[in-house]
Amino acid sequence: MNNDNMNIDKINSFQKQQNKEEMKKQIITFVLMIAFTVVAFAVVASGLEAIYAVPLILILAVVQVGFQFYYFMHMKDEGHEVPSSLIFGGIWVAVLTILTMTTIIWW
Amino acid sequence: MSQDHSLNPETMPHDPAKATTEGKHKFFGLWFFLGGETVLFACFFGTFIALRNSTAGGPTSQELFGLELVFLMTILLLTSSLTSVYAIYHMKNNDFKKMQLWFGITALLGIGFLACELYEFAHYITEYGFTFRSSAFGSSFYTLVGFHGGHVVFGLSWLIALMVRNAKRGLNLYNAPKYNTFSLYWHFIDVVWVFIFTVVYLMGMVS
Numbered sequence: 251m252n253n254d255n256m257n258i259d260k261i262n263s264f265q266k267q268q269n270k271e272e273m274k275k276q277i278i279t280f281v282l283m284i285a286f287t288v289v290a291f292a293v294v295a296s297g298l299e300a301i302y303a304v305p306l307i308l309i310l311a312v313v314q315v316g317f318q319f320y321y322f323m324h325m326k327d328e329g330h331e332v333p334s335s336l337i338f339g340g341i342w343v344a345v346l347t348i349l350t351m352t353t354i355i356w357w
Numbered sequence: 358m359s360q361d362h363s364l365n366p367e368t369m370p371h372d373p374a375k376a377t378t379e380g381k382h383k384f385f386g387l388w389f390f391l392g393g394e395t396v397l398f399a400c401f402f403g404t405f406i407a408l409r410n411s412t413a414g415g416p417t418s419q420e421l422f423g424l425e426l427v428f429l430m431t432i433l434l435l436t437s438s439l440t441s442v443y444a445i446y447h448m449k450n451n452d453f454k455k456m457q458l459w460f461g462i463t464a465l466l467g468i469g470f471l472a473c474e475l476y477e478f479a480h481y482i483t484e485y486g487f488t489f490r491s492s493a494f495g496s497s498f499y500t501l502v503g504f505h506g507g508h509v510v511f512g513l514s515w516l517i518a519l520m521v522r523n524a525k526r527g528l529n530l531y532n533a534p535k536y537n538t539f540s541l542y543w544h545f546i547d548v549v550w551v552f553i554f555t556v557v558y559l560m561g562m563v564s
Binding site: 265266269272273276277280283284287290291293294295298299300303304307308310311314315318319322323329332333336337339340341343344345347348350351352355356 | 371375385388389391392393394395396398399400402403404406407424428431432435438439442443446449450541544545547548551552554555556559560562563
């Protein structure tokens with residue numbers, strides 16, 4: 251059991267390089283996500299009118315979540331057709347639910 | 358443990374989390390769960406948006422919320438998402454110790470987030486008398502944000518249990534899928550938080 255941790259040099263160097271490239275993309279994703287967050291908070295702190303601020307921060311949130319799903323959760327990779335359909339199915343029902351609760355039932 | 362050998366191969370496959378049938382099933386199972394979670398949180402978000410102005414004379418969101426603490430919590434949770442990406446990176450390089458280290462940092466950041474949230478709730482209750490029963494806004498706020506906090510508590514317990522149980526085992530094809538499903542769950546918690554800080558806190562402060 252003790253030699254489990256020693257397998258590291260047996261990983262092929264091409265794969266290691268690939269993992270490294272992948273990690274670089276993840277760090278760029280993280281920087282972008284932090285940037286979106288800072289912009290969203292700055293928009294609210296600046297006291298921009300609600301009619302402009304609310305759509306703007308909602309778009310920033312959607313884009314940030316897209317990065318989270320496609321990069322951090324690897325939905326851009328191969329073999330993610332089932333996860334994509336599950337998440338988009340969930341989002342579809344979620345949109346209907348929120349639409350119902352916020353508008354339709356009050357008419 | 359007749360399977361022990363096949364789960365501890367000489368060379369690790371490229372993606373150890375999905376190399377076994379069981380690993381693939383865990384992966385798909387978790388995504389099924391996340392699809393359901395999306396709908397569950399949508400119900401809470403819908404309720405909150407519908408009721409957020411029904412304060413019944415109690416504190417409003419503008420009186421309660423402060424940007425600084427929410428920003429700190431956001432950075433803590435976002436960073437913990439990155440550290441779990443680092444952990445999975447080390448898993449793919451078959452470096453168990455570094456994977457445990459990065460998951461450990463993830464757990465610490467999660468605990469930091471939780472401490473901030475507890476402080477926030479305690480502050481609202483003691484300073485403003487804003488509780489679950491104050492108003493419809495209070496009920497929907499604590500249900501939504503508290504349920505997300507509950508997910509963080511569950512995620513932390515899951516992670517700590519995994520790390521302790523597998524500490525002496527090292528990385529193999531038996532526990533790699535478990536770590537991987539945890540990291541997907543943890544990213545999803547961050548996804549939910551992005552909408553919470555946008556819809557609950559930021560939108561609560563502009564309108």
